[in-house]
Amino acid sequence: MTTRTAPGPRERLLDAARRLTYTQGMGIGVDALLKGANVARRSLYEHFGGKDGLIVEVLRRTTAEDEEWYRRTMRDAGADPRARLLAVFDGLAEAVDAPDFRGCRYLAADLALADPGHPGHAVTREYRERVHRLLEDELLRLGHPRPAHAAAQLLLLIDGTLAAGATRPGTHPVACARELAEHILATPRRDTP
Amino acid sequence: MTTRTAPGPRERLLDAARRLTYTQGMGIGVDALLKGANVARRSLYEHFGGKDGLIVEVLRRTTAEDEEWYRRTMRDAGADPRARLLAVFDGLAEAVDAPDFRGCRYLAADLALADPGHPGHAVTREYRERVHRLLEDELLRLGHPRPAHAAAQLLLLIDGTLAAGATRPGTHPVACARELAEHILATPRRDTP
DNA sequence: TCATAGATAGATCGATCGGTCTACTCGGAC
DNA sequence: GTCCGAGTAGACCGATCGATCTATCTATGA
Numbered sequence: 001m002t003t004r005t006a007p008g009p010r011e012r013l014l015d016a017a018r019r020l021t022y023t024q025g026m027g028i029g030v031d032a033l034l035k036g037a038n039v040a041r042r043s044l045y046e047h048f049g050g051k052d053g054l055i056v057e058v059l060r061r062t063t064a065e066d067e068e069w070y071r072r073t074m075r076d077a078g079a080d081p082r083a084r085l086l087a088v089f090d091g092l093a094e095a096v097d098a099p100d101f102r103g104c105r106y107l108a109a110d111l112a113l114a115d116p117g118h119p120g121h122a123v124t125r126e127y128r129e130r131v132h133r134l135l136e137d138e139l140l141r142l143g144h145p146r147p148a149h150a151a152a153q154l155l156l157l158i159d160g161t162l163a164a165g166a167t168r169p170g171t172h173p174v175a176c177a178r179e180l181a182e183h184i185l186a187t188p189r190r191d192t193p
Numbered sequence: 194m195t196t197r198t199a200p201g202p203r204e205r206l207l208d209a210a211r212r213l214t215y216t217q218g219m220g221i222g223v224d225a226l227l228k229g230a231n232v233a234r235r236s237l238y239e240h241f242g243g244k245d246g247l248i249v250e251v252l253r254r255t256t257a258e259d260e261e262w263y264r265r266t267m268r269d270a271g272a273d274p275r276a277r278l279l280a281v282f283d284g285l286a287e288a289v290d291a292p293d294f295r296g297c298r299y300l301a302a303d304l305a306l307a308d309p310g311h312p313g314h315a316v317t318r319e320y321r322e323r324v325h326r327l328l329e330d331e332l333l334r335l336g337h338p339r340p341a342h343a344a345a346q347l348l349l350l351i352d353g354t355l356a357a358g359a360t361r362p363g364t365h366p367v368a369c370a371r372e373l374a375e376h377i378l379a380t381p382r383r384d385t386p
Numbered sequence: 387t388c389a390t391a392g393a394t395a396g397a398t399c400g401a402t403c404g405g406t407c408t409a410c411t412c413g414g415a416c
Numbered sequence: 417g418t419c420c421g422a423g424t425a426g427a428c429c430g431a432t433c434g435a436t437c438t439a440t441c442t443a444t445g446a
Contacts, residue, residue: 029434102304125360155364156350163349168318168321171348176349233425236423238405
């Protein structure tokens with residue numbers, strides 16, 4: 001068996017920060033993060049240099065995981081690009097319906113980090129670009145006439161779903177979005193030679 | 194001529210708070226609000242009871258103004274419900290392209306006010322319900338077969354537009370959303386007897 | 387065995403937080 | 417003239433902020 005080592009302070013800090021910055025917002029205090037992680041104060045500054053460094057590393061980790069979630073969701077949906085893209089919205093339904101859902105972590109981060117020079121913004125921007133490329137690749141394989149435009153539309157639907165899910169529960173945002181996504185994917189195909 | 198009285202400390206506070214909570218976020222400090230409004234500390238607590246009271250009053254004012262913006266935008270667009278609804282998206286284009294645009298104030302407020310019992314949440318929720326009804330009324334007049342559902346879809350598009358406009362400028366979110374809105378409005382009509 | 391690196395606990399720093407308080411000013415109403 | 421309400425200026429409160437520091441403990445490797 002793979003020896004299960006107890007997670008060190010670095011991992012505990014990342015886990016606690018991921019959880020607390022999402023539920024309490026980026027304004028969460030260092031003391032709360034330390035208590036949530038059961039870690040000594042000094043360890044935070046040794047490993048991350050400060051609160052900002054920890055936040056950026058959390059964003060890096062979660063964006064990597066979420067990008068992997070997109071890849072896995074589409075991989076599990078088979079080979080048809082249309083089914084793969086719609087599977088993303090089916091997966092969103094679970095996330096939005098989760099009891100502790102609080103909207104898109106990255107939108108919240110961008111709105112909370114008022115300083116436009118904060119390094120967290122670069123992480124979220126690159127994440128959105130990667131997701132855009134993921135969607136665009138599928139639309140290319142689908143033979144969509146305007147893959148970049150359609151990818152932007154799908155991203156807009158995803159953003160809207162996460163926003164509506166956080167602010168207007170009971171309005172079934174995923175169903176609303178999936179219906180519109182189907183229309184985007186139904187746009188007349190360009191013949192693939 | 195209407196005698197132009199210099200705005201009192203209450204109005205100055207509301208103006209400064211509206212501006213600063215949008216540009217700097219809800220985490221803005223009381224000192225910064227007072228300095229921005231050129232108002233004595235005591236006046237804030239006399240008029241609003243505290244920072245939270247000021248924030249709630251700002252949300253009340255801006256929601257009223259934004260609801261009025263929806264009404265005016267649709268009124269100026271004439272009588273055709275379809276044109277009136279599309280005019281909303283044309284109006285959004287100006288807002289999103291404004292140089293100081295930072296996304297939807299109310300979504301940012303809901304994400305920043307971590308306490309679910311904060312009275313600000315009630316203000317934003319009721320605002321969204323009023324906008325929903327505005328859109329639904331137009332869809333009813335249009336003879337849309339599912340006016341409530343379509344209104345939720347339009348709101349999702351608006352949310353997505355404001356989110357994408359704040360996080361992915363250059364992706365032309367308004368054009369993306371307007372195209373999808375046209376599809377919603379093109380849904381086969383229910384015959385109006 | 388002992389040295390070292392990493393982690394812990396916690397005191398402490400200056401700054402800032404939201405909020406309360408006193409003292410003073412000023413412009414009418416009586 | 418006098419009084420009073422509204423506003424200003426700013427000291428002050430305890431709490432908390434992010435960050436630095438010393439001191440101690442502990443596991444591992446030479």
